[in-house]
């Protein structure tokens with residue numbers, strides 16, 4: 107029998123290659139047609155066998171069967187007498203018809219049909235699927251409505267219109283699963299980190315018992331022709347037991363992953379990015395204070411045109427521009443060799459590049475009558491089209507800047523993982539009156555921290571030292587990674603970083619205690 111199976115599998119593989127080669131890539135993308143390699147399909151079915159009871163009869167369903175990689179692996183894994191039923195759907199006759207011929211002597215029902223229209227019957231205790239990876243913008247609007255409705259009916263998942271087809275397959279299949287049945291889904295890892303995946307994660311945590319998520323190493327691409335970072339998600343169709351732990355693994359193979367970590371469902375419930383696991387520690391958000399408890403974080407000013415609005419003091423004096431309508435602004439981080447900015451008696455930073463931002467709410471008429479040199483400068487800007495840029499065009503008057511009072515501590519917004527200092531982001535103690543552009547994040551103490559600072563002004567320095575002692579791993583864990591090892595830290599991400607070390611500096615620190623009367627940084631007035 108094994109020999110026959112090997113022959114059929116060889117035939118199926120040859121057929122797969124031939125059918126793939128006869129299809130245009132665009133068309134394959136449209137229907138998400140990327141087959142599972144034999145070795146991976148066998149790993150998956152082998153793993154499934156460990157999740158079913160030893161003698162349990164198998165009722166197998168593959169809602170997107172293609173030429174039948176998983177069915178073939180099923181035959182390879184389970185003795186024939188254990189396979190009670192096998193059903194597969196395939197929308198595309200290009201694959202479905204020749205596949206039916208290959209499997210004609212086997213007990214497989216292969217329906218040439220669109221799975222998303224099928225009426226479910228909850229009979230299957232083993233659902234294994236590599237669903238089509240079709241992004242939402244390739245799903246027609248009318249189809250989307252239908253899918254959203256049917257997915258909800260099948261699983262109670264209120265998916266968003268931005269959801270890819272693979273999540274609908276997962277949702278729809280719920281109604282096909284027998285109670286206690288097992289599902290293994292080979293899907294993109296994306297759902298673990300993005301907004302539309304939130305509903306799927308909620309389903310995995312509350313409706314079924316999530317058993318294991320194995321993420322393949324993106325550098326070890328499983329699908330020769332689809333550059334996707336994929337995961338396999340295993341769950342049982344049963345409500346989760348209390349205090350349930352989920353296995354997260356990464357790299358290697360399903361049976362022998364490179365790293366593994368058990369994560370309690372409770373921790374997953376308030377973790378926005380599941381791809382942190384298994385590499386990162388589990389954090390207990392609910393108990394530990396985060397930076398948001400101590401700082402309100404705002405991105406620096408998007409001026410609309412730094413070259414026009416930010417000037418050196420020589421240019422200002424040479425052109426006779428009114429310095430009182432400018433405010434100091436920090437130069438970009440590469441011009442700040444130190445992590446502390448000192449200032450002269452007027453609060454102007456003592457740095458090599460002393461820069462000023464044009465920052466006035468005066469009308470053009472008023473400027474025209476009181477500050478003719480500035481009026482001429484603005485006219486020059488208009489002649490260059492500065493006022494028509496996206497940002498300038500959306501504010502009135504076009505040169506007005508966002509309100510960013512000087513922050514006592516600022517953080518660099520973009521960092522490289524591999525800097526000489528080993529610190530991708532820097533916290534800078536700002537003793538000046540300078541504001542910042544959007545290469546920095548401004549950190550304004552919350553009212554609660556202001557209360558402590560009012561009593562002990564030296565505390566700002568201690569807090570700054572503690573911030574700079576936060577490990578790159580803690581910070582990068584929150585930030586996103588861009589190409590070339592560039593990391594970006596959004597205000598919300600910085601706000602989420604653990605700040606127990608700051609809490610330790612504060613005597614009798616109590617979360618949630620706010621003092622409403624004190625707002626020395628004008629944080630309350632900042633626009634969102």
Ligand SMILES: C[S@@+](CC[C@H](N)C(=O)[O-])C[C@H]1O[C@@H](n2cnc3c(N)ncnc32)[C@H](O)[C@@H]1O
Nearest residue numbers: 140141142170171172175196197220221236238
């Ligand atoms: C990612 S491939 C996986 C094929 C196969 N199960 C494997 O693992 O090699 C997805 C398959 O689903 C099929 N498909 C796409 N949309 C479908 C639908 N609405 N109903 C049924 N099959 C569909 C595609 O034609 C393709 O063969």
